[in-house]
Amino acid sequence: MGIFDYFRQPRQKSANVAKERLQIIVARERAARSGPDYLPAMQQELLQVIRKYVEVDDDAVQMNVDREGDCEVLELNITLPDHEDGTG
Amino acid sequence: MARIVVVTSGKGGVGKTTTSAAIATGLAQRGHRTAVIDFDVGLRNLDLIMGCERRVVYDFVNVINGDANLKQALIRDKRVENLYILPASQTRDKEALTEDGVERVLGEMAEEFDYIICDSPAGIERGALMAAYHADEAVVVTNPEVSSVRDSDRILGILASKTRKVEQGGDPMPGRLLLTRYSPERVERGEMLSIEDVGDILAIDLLGVIPESQAVLNASNAGQPVILDAESDAGQAYDDAVGRFLGEDRPLRFVDVPKRGFFGRLFGG
Ligand SMILES: Nc1ncnc2c1ncn2[C@@H]1O[C@H](COP(=O)(O)OP(=O)(O)O)[C@@H](O)[C@H]1O
Numbered sequence A: 001m002g003i004f005d006y007f008r009q010p011r012q013k014s015a016n017v018a019k020e021r022l023q024i025i026v027a028r029e030r031a032a033r034s035g036p037d038y039l040p041a042m043q044q045e046l047l048q049v050i051r052k053y054v055e056v057d058d059d060a061v062q063m064n065v066d067r068e069g070d071c072e073v074l075e076l077n078i079t080l081p082d083h084e085d086g087t088g
Numbered sequence B: 001m002a003r004i005v006v007v008t009s010g011k012g013g014v015g016k017t018t019t020s021a022a023i024a025t026g027l028a029q030r031g032h033r034t035a036v037i038d039f040d041v042g043l044r045n046l047d048l049i050m051g052c053e054r055r056v057v058y059d060f061v062n063v064i065n066g067d068a069n070l071k072q073a074l075i076r077d078k079r080v081e082n083l084y085i086l087p088a089s090q091t092r093d094k095e096a097l098t099e100d101g102v103e104r105v106l107g108e109m110a111e112e113f114d115y116i117i118c119d120s121p122a123g124i125e126r127g128a129l130m131a132a133y134h135a136d137e138a139v140v141v142t143n144p145e146v147s148s149v150r151d152s153d154r155i156l157g158i159l160a161s162k163t164r165k166v167e168q169g170g171d172p173m174p175g176r177l178l179l180t181r182y183s184p185e186r187v188e189r190g191e192m193l194s195i196e197d198v199g200d201i202l203a204i205d206l207l208g209v210i211p212e213s214q215a216v217l218n219a220s221n222a223g224q225p226v227i228l229d230a231e232s233d234a235g236q237a238y239d240d241a242v243g244r245f246l247g248e249d250r251p252l253r254f255v256d257v258p259k260r261g262f263f264g265r266l267f268g269g
């Protein structure tokens, strides 16, 4: 270790954490904005249906609309809880 | 016909009013007939930053309601020629800025001025939408900090969809990023988002970077737009931004940590 490393302050990379968090939330919010108007309501209803069967978090249902040429694809991601022992 | 420019951010307290005052003053200094309008109904701060608070007789809402005409309400700046201020109303009635009224007043002003700078209130509600609706272009004021960047992205979403231009089938207005309260030291230590970080996320053109500066508080204490403090870092950075706004090629300044010698590094903290 050189003398400069010795005097250098310990590097806190909170800026990196900030950037990663921002990239995720901004991507999510952009997707929500660009999607059809009914998307948020549909997301809520899907959440209610899923909760009849499994306990899931508020953000368990992620929806994403992608455009591929003339075609629109609705991508639906449902995250189930970690401990699924099958007893409901 | 004037170009209408909205200075906006979503988040409050990031430097919109400071920026509106500086850019309007900078444009007027270069000989452009410029008006700066305070859209922050109920709060009214621009008059203080411009140092004309004691000369306010009529305001934006008075003009909209026909209680005064534009000539009576516009305050002529005493330092810089070609510069006029239209103060916000202090009414608590958030509905006071009617769509038709704003459109009519801006239309009338567009005949008289080269540039109309709209100082937007915080938020993404009525006042901010109203300030953005008629704009030809936007200056998005952002601090290198998570909530400010996120709110700027939201505002960019609004600028892309909820403006008169877009509603009439035109292109979304160009929004340019003004990164303010930037601290190169903190960026170097990894404690603050860098210009590149914010640029990666927002993906819009960069109009300028204004350093965190004591000069801004001094300027607001004195009621002088900071750009008039031509010796100061923030004043010069705003001057660069105005130059770029007008298409000049100005390299970024005040974005790197000043080089220090060995002892400076040891004891500089
Ligand atoms: N570059 C800067 N350096 C230091 N302080 C700043 C800077 N820009 C703005 N400020 C301070 O931040 C506060 C909010 O600024 P203001 O322009 O009123 O923001 P907004 O209009 O977005 O609410 C004020 O106290 C102002 O002095």
Ligand SMILES: [Mg+2]
Binding pocket: B016, B017, B018, B040, B045, B119, B120, B121
């Ligand atoms: Mg303000």
